[in-house]
Amino acid sequence: MTHIKALPQALVSLIEDLSRLPGIGSKTATRLALHILRRPASEAAALARDLADLHARIHLCGNCFSFSEENPCPICSDPRRDATLVCVVEGPADMMAIEKSASFKGQYHVLHGALSPMDGVGPRELRIEALITRIQRHKIRELLIATSSTVPGEATASYLMEKLARAGVKLSRLACGIPMGMDVRHADTMTLSRAIDGRVMNR
Amino acid sequence: MTHIKALPQALVSLIEDLSRLPGIGSKTATRLALHILRRPASEAAALARDLADLHARIHLCGNCFSFSEENPCPICSDPRRDATLVCVVEGPADMMAIEKSASFKGQYHVLHGALSPMDGVGPRELRIEALITRIQRHKIRELLIATSSTVPGEATASYLMEKLARAGVKLSRLACGIPMGMDVRHADTMTLSRAIDGRVMNR
Numbered sequence: 248m249t250h251i252k253a254l255p256q257a258l259v260s261l262i263e264d265l266s267r268l269p270g271i272g273s274k275t276a277t278r279l280a281l282h283i284l285r286r287p288a289s290e291a292a293a294l295a296r297d298l299a300d301l302h303a304r305i306h307l308c309g310n311c312f313s314f315s316e317e318n319p320c321p322i323c324s325d326p327r328r329d330a331t332l333v334c335v336v337e338g339p340a341d342m343m344a345i346e347k348s349a350s351f352k353g354q355y356h357v358l359h360g361a362l363s364p365m366d367g368v369g370p371r372e373l374r375i376e377a378l379i380t381r382i383q384r385h386k387i388r389e390l391l392i393a394t395s396s397t398v399p400g401e402a403t404a405s406y407l408m409e410k411l412a413r414a415g416v417k418l419s420r421l422a423c424g425i426p427m428g429m430d431v432r433h434a435d436t437m438t439l440s441r442a443i444d445g446r447v448m449n450r
Numbered sequence: 451m452t453h454i455k456a457l458p459q460a461l462v463s464l465i466e467d468l469s470r471l472p473g474i475g476s477k478t479a480t481r482l483a484l485h486i487l488r489r490p491a492s493e494a495a496a497l498a499r500d501l502a503d504l505h506a507r508i509h510l511c512g513n514c515f516s517f518s519e520e521n522p523c524p525i526c527s528d529p530r531r532d533a534t535l536v537c538v539v540e541g542p543a544d545m546m547a548i549e550k551s552a553s554f555k556g557q558y559h560v561l562h563g564a565l566s567p568m569d570g571v572g573p574r575e576l577r578i579e580a581l582i583t584r585i586q587r588h589k590i591r592e593l594l595i596a597t598s599s600t601v602p603g604e605a606t607a608s609y610l611m612e613k614l615a616r617a618g619v620k621l622s623r624l625a626c627g628i629p630m631g632m633d634v635r636h637a638d639t640m641t642l643s644r645a646i647d648g649r650v651m652n653r
Contacts, residue, residue, distance in 0.1 A: 254546065255519040257500070257507035264497040269485050270478070280504075281542055282472050284517060288505035294467040297460070298498040301483075302491035304460035314487060316458040339484055343457065 258284065310381070312357040312374050314339050322346075322354060329353045331388035335378065335407065337361045337395060345393065353391070356381065361399035362406055368399070370406065378407075382416050389417040396423060461487065513584070515560040515577050517542050525549075525557060532556045534591035538581065538610065540564045540598060548596065556594070559584065564602035565609055571602070573609065581610075585619050592620040599626060 254262075258280055265276035283291050307313070308320035311333075315321065322328055332353030336342045342355050358373040381387065392407055394400035408418055424442035425434050434442070457465075461483055468479035486494050510516070511523035514536075518524065525531055535556030539545045545558050561576040584590065595610055597603035611621055627645035628637050637645070 255508050255517060255523075257503050257519060258517060261497075261500040261504055264493075264500050267493070268482050270481070275473070277543065277546065278473070279471050281517075283501065284504060284508060290467075290470070291501045291504055294464075295498040295501040297464040297467050298486065298494045298501070300460050301464055301487055301494055305458050305487060314458060314461060314484075316460060320458075340480065343480070 311355045312359060312377070313342055313355055327352075330385060332391065333381070333387050333389070334391040334393050336393050337400060337403070341393060341395070351391075353389075358394075358403065361394055361397070361403040363399040363402070370410075373403070375407070375410070379411070379414065382411070382414055387416050389419060391419045391421070393421050514558045515562060515580070516545055516558055530555075533588060535594065536584070536590050536592070537594040537596050539596050540603060540606070544596060544598070554594075556592075559593075561597075561606065564597055564600070564606040566602040566605070573613075576606070578610070578613070582614070582617065585614070585617055590619050592622060594622045594624070596624050 261280045261283070262273065262276045265271055265279055266273050268276075271279070283294075304316050305314050306316075306318060308315045308318055308323055310319045310323040313320050313322070317324070323330075329352055333356050334342075334345060334351055334353055335356045335358060336345065337358055337360060339357060342357060345351050345355075356374065356378050358375065358378075360368050360373050362368060362370065362373070382390070390407075390411065392404045394403045404420065411418060423438070423445055425431060425438065431439070464483045464486070465476065465479045468474055468482055469476050471479075474482070486497075507519050508517050509519075509521060511518045511521055511526055513522045513526040516523050516525070520527070526533075532555055536559050537545075537548060537554055537556055538559045538561060539548070540561055540563060542560060545560060548554050548558075559577065559581050561578065561581075563571050563576050565571060565573065565576070585593070593610075593614065595607045597606045607623065614621060626641070626648055628634060628641065634642070
């Protein structure tokens with residue numbers, strides 16, 4: 248910051264903190280900090296309190312490794328959820344998206360990443376050993392592998408399918424195809440070929 | 451939030467706080483909150499502390515109404531700045547942009563808004579009376595009106611020019627024209643006609 252003169256230190260500190268967040272550049276950080284300054288102090292105080300509380304209150308569920316205030320988490324401790332059907336996701340955001348769809352009634356297993364040797368992420372960096380133990384201990388019937396259709400996501404899915412081929416558990420994947428509401432003419436070729444390969448027969 | 455089950459309350463609270471910031475929707479807020487949770491607790495604590503400090507440490511400069519930890523602010527108390535040349539801006543962000551250019555050596559006057567009767571912003575809502583008092587008391591020589599070239603910005607500039615026409619102070623405006631690095635073919639017609647009207651003769 249070369250324009251320090253125009254900026255009080257308390258504002259510079261906040262702008263620097265905000266700039267460290269993903270997708271927030273120094274311009275956006277400045278805009279946010281000025282907005283917070285213009286709003287009542289009570290709003291900044293509420294945000295400060297919630298930030299300070301976050302790490303103290305949230306931990307990983309010992310069963311599925313999702314972020315939770317309780318252990319086990321509300322999903323793992325819900326008797327209406329099918330504990331023998333487990334959806335494997337890369338991160339909490341994927342799990343939240345699936346929960347939002349309200350079409351999955353099993354439990355989750357959060358890997359906290361995807362295989363990417365270039366970035367130093369191997370099987371040991373993910374919660375894969377814990378998944379294998381869980382499959383054996385809890386008699387998991389089906390594993391829905393819901394990693395992303397990116398290179399690391401596909402690599403993780405392949406690794407899991409090979410590793411678990413003889414684990415006595417059914418393995419499934421999310422269907423791949425044209426997203427709802429998208430024109431076929433706008434779909435990329437990879438998506439289209441997946442949609443054709445995975446076409447569903449009319450009964 | 452209908453997907454509460456998947457989200458601990460401490461995370462929901464933070465996401466709601468973040469969603470109140472301008473330009474941050476619930477998806478971005480969720481992404482930011484999860485990022486903060488994955489990073490060390492010390493980073494969240496630093497952000498929380500800086501937020502809590504902000505309003506306590508920053509006030510308005512009594513002379514120019516910019517945000518500052520001192521009164522008068524470092525610019526108003528700097529003897530190297532020309533106190534008889536004052537740049538009128540809508541907000542602190544405009545002032546920061548001009549400071550960054552390092553081509554203005556006078557002082558500022560922050561209006562904290564622009565005239566917009568539809569939004570209930572009239573002359574009384576801006577720091578205009580204080581500007582008039584300042585012109586008289588400090589023998590201001592020139593007022594550079596640097597409001598934005600938006601409808602409210604132009605309305606504010608017109609109002610000030612009429613109001614101050616006989617105040618014994620020279621009035622100037624920022625030059626309007628093609629931004630640096632922009633192709634002429636990409637400039638909009640309004641900007642082009644301003645750039646032609648304001649053309650600079652070769653000496």
